[in-house]
Structure formats: structure tokens, C-alpha cells
Amino acid sequence: MSSKVIHAFYNDDDVLMHAVKKVKAAKYHIEEVYCPFPVHGLDKAMGLAPTRLAIMSFMYGCIGLGVAITMMNYMMIQDWPQDIGGKPSFSYLENMPAFVPIMFELTVFFAAHLMVITFYMRSKLWPFKEAENPDVRTTDDHFLMEIEIHDNEAELKELLLSTGAVEINITEK
Template sequence: MSSTKVIYALYNDDDVLMDAVKQTRKAHHHIEEVFTPFPVHGLDKAMGLAPTRLAICAFIYGCIGISVATWMMWNIMINDWPQDIGGKPSFSYLQNMPAFVPVMFEMTVFFAAHLMVITFYMRSRLWPFKKAENPDVRTTDDHFLMEVSVSGDEEAMIAFFKNTGAVEVKVIEKH
């Protein structure tokens, strides 16, 4: 099993972190991950991450939800067991459509929301009982950690990250 060295640069301000990420990218160092106690607006763009495609998944899941709702209501209320409810005709789906709109909306939201959560967990590899990968517990409270692969002169990289405003810089052997 090969091991590589990474630098953990710890910051105590999100604005300093954003500047450090931009400087690190400009210096062509590879940022493995950034750990933050709260979402930092614009960090994904500063890191150069590709835009998320979760919105496309949400649209597809919503389409699946409205399709299931439409099929379910037609099958239950028109085809399988038509009933006279409030004098409404039960032989046509289109004539009953206004009564079905709330169910179609709720099923669209239900499918989109639940399948999005499942997709997010699978994409993020967040399985039940998974061991936490957080390298420093302070990142859950008030600090920000940038994990960068060591390439080239290790001492020069440590000095670089101290100059970016890091309050602590550590070199770790990662397996």
C-alpha cells in the first residue's frame, strides 16, 4: 500500500480561507479537500469544482413522480374501480384532472425530495455507520482545513501556506 504526504493548513476565518484557496490554485498546488464548519459561499468555484448535476436529477425524479401519480390515479380511479364521488364522471381522466392536481404535485415533490436525498448520500459516499473522515475536530466548530497534496519542496510549501494566513500547518503521511 503506497502512502503519500499531504499538508493540513488550518485557518480560523472563511475570508482568509477563500484567499488561500485562490493563491493555492494560482500556485498550481492540488487541493484534495476543504473541511469547513458551515457552507462557504463561492468555495466550490474558487476550488475549480465542476457545477453539480443534482438539479438535473431533481427534474428527472420529479418527472418520475408525476408519471407515477398520473398512472396511479388513472389506474385506481378510472380503470380499476371507478366511483361516483360528488357527482363527478368517472369514465375520463381529463374530466377529473382538476381534482387530481394536488396529488400529482405532492407525488412530484415526494419523489424528487426522497430520491434526491438517496442520490446525494450515494454520490457523497455517506453510508450508514461510515467512519468519519474529518481530519481535525476543530473543523466542526470554528476552523477551516485545506488538505493539499505535497508535490516538490515540502519546506517551501509549508512556508507558502503560512504566508496565506494559516494558523497551523502540518504534514501528514496518508495511507
């Protein structure tokens, strides 16, 4: 079933922020806001839940640290022990200060690369995916607020015009 949505265009991020707050205060549900660049505080103004990506980043870093410790213990202690700088080659703990840079680098490597993969999967951004933005101007200099219409088209138009919208379009979704 297709539904009608209203697209309100803004040409300033400050005007958009005030418009989002005014629309939320009027108890309308904003489906999406398309911006050419990140707008600080927009997620809080829209009432979006905080992201859990930081938790995943910490977990990926722990995985990287575990892989680093396991890899170094196997390579440097069990499989091919070497006398490097007079350090004993039979104990991981006694060699650990020399392994700290490797542990740090693999922690960052795993966290960074797995976060990129997680972000692409979570936001459904696949290679060669068609853009989903409703208007090409949202990639250049306009901001678009999308609100679903439920038999309140006239009052919603009036509200959006009062917030400083430069253009209002009604489309089928």
C-alpha cells in the first residue's frame, strides 16, 4: 500500500533544527531528514535512540587484542622461539613489553575494519547501491524533512511553512 508523504525543503541547517523541534512539539512523526552534511544535535532533536556502535567497537577491539595475544604467543613462544635482545623465549609474560605495539596495532586494526563492515551492513550501504535520497538537491545544498500524511495535509503544510520551509512537495512513497 502506498502512502503519501510531504517533503519540506530547507536551505539552512539552523532553520531545519528549529523546524524539527517545532514539528516534534506539534506531535508529528518525522520519517526521515536528508542532509548534505551531518547536523550536530539533529538526532536528539528527532528523538532517535543512541547508537550502540561504540559497544561493537569495544568488542571488536577485544577480539583484535585476543587475536594479537594468541598469534604472538604461538609465533614467538611456541612455534619459533627466538632470542631477541637477550629476552627469554619461553615465557609470554616476560616478553610482553616488546609485544605491546603489536597488540595495540591489531586492536585498532580489528576495531576499525570490523566497524566499517558493521556500519555498511547496518546502514545497508552496499557497493553499487542506488541512492535512496528523494531529491538530488539533498546532496548539495538543501535539507529535506519527510513526514507521512494521515488526512492532515492542510495543517501540516501550514505548520511547515511557518517553520521556514522554502518548498513543500507531496509525493507517493
